[in-house]
Amino acid sequence: MKKEDALKMDSIDPISEFKNEFKYGNKSPKDKIYFCGNSLGLQHNSVKEKINSHLYQWETNAVESHFSGSYPWVEIQNKIKFILKDFLGCSESEIAIMNALSVNLHLLLISFYRPNKKKYKIIMEENAFSSDRYVVNSQLKLHGHNESDLILLKSKDNTISEEYIIETIERNKDEVCMVLLPGIQYYTGQYFDLQPISKKCKEHNVTFGVDFAHAIGNVKINLKEIDIDFATWCSYKYLNSGPGGISGIYINSRNLKNNVFRLEGWWGNKLSTRFEMKKQCDLDKTTEGWQISNPPIILLDIHLASIEIFKKIGLDSLFIKSKSLTKFLYKGLTDISNYQDYFKILTPKNPERRGAQLSLYFLEKSEMIFEKLNNRFVIDYRKPNVLRIAPVPLYNSYEEVYEFVKELEKILNDIK
């Protein structure tokens, strides 16, 4: 890997200037290089301005800000949905911006996990993100079932093939009522081709839900095409919407027609009658009918400020750069001489089968290698052996990738 190649790539990168709009460190050479956008995205300049104007609105117009002024709070939900529909490839009425991911997963399972005597099992990955597993375990208990009613997908050579998932659904079709998968696996960075799985689910009357935590803002999603039943995600990773940022849900319009049961609260009531304070909830017929409480406006504000940047850049340009940047990292890592003596890359080699993140499994001394790398780089260490590195197209450069590879190479040479 040559520095001049990295610099040349940066010089022809059409979106390189957006890097300067993101805040990190003190803008000094001592700052670490940030490769952790898969965990918490960086703050865009416009966020502070949005928060300040929110505080000003609250200070000057208080409750009237909900409905009046040049930026009524009640309209922010629609502004977010208008932009986010292009991230998801669905219609605005299929989206609601609300709560946090795990809470949303519970609300969705309340609606869509409807076991009966015959069909009650859930298929999910054996190594799903802990919170997803806890949500599913407790939902099983809520219905008088337990963990033995899970069918767990095991990975082979670090990935889970779609063929194996389809075959598992087919084999268990009489007992399975739900499949829950990630869009991108948080640990390995594997991208799932969801469309054939969705087709198989429909064939056997199996509900299909997806957690897009590591996919939204990272890869193109086309929900119209993949036609799953429901989804949720979080906004604080690739969407840069701040720690604990507001999440959202998707419900396929075919399910909106079916009067699916949901837990009710006043914010799921149609806006037109919401404040009539009736005894019965007049449910909104769109996905907004799944809302329960009034939303934290400041989190909506931050979320909107952040996704407006994506709209300005264009998702296509962003994803083109993302593929190229991670390819550059992959090539640099696999060009390190005898790299296989030190680490293997768990993430698929094919750029179509992954997003920005690469996960490196170290055969030994992973903690020491992490600590040395961590002097210059912010990366994610999943004990005991895996380092996850995510070069993010909005604010990472090819030169930073070059610096990372050179540093790792030096550390590996030193421990020889």
Ligand SMILES: Cc1ncc(COP(=O)(O)O)c(C=O)c1O
């Ligand atoms: C795949 C996945 N599921 C669930 C969660 C939990 O999210 P939250 O704390 O927002 O509920 C995370 C958070 O990183 C995640 O990556």
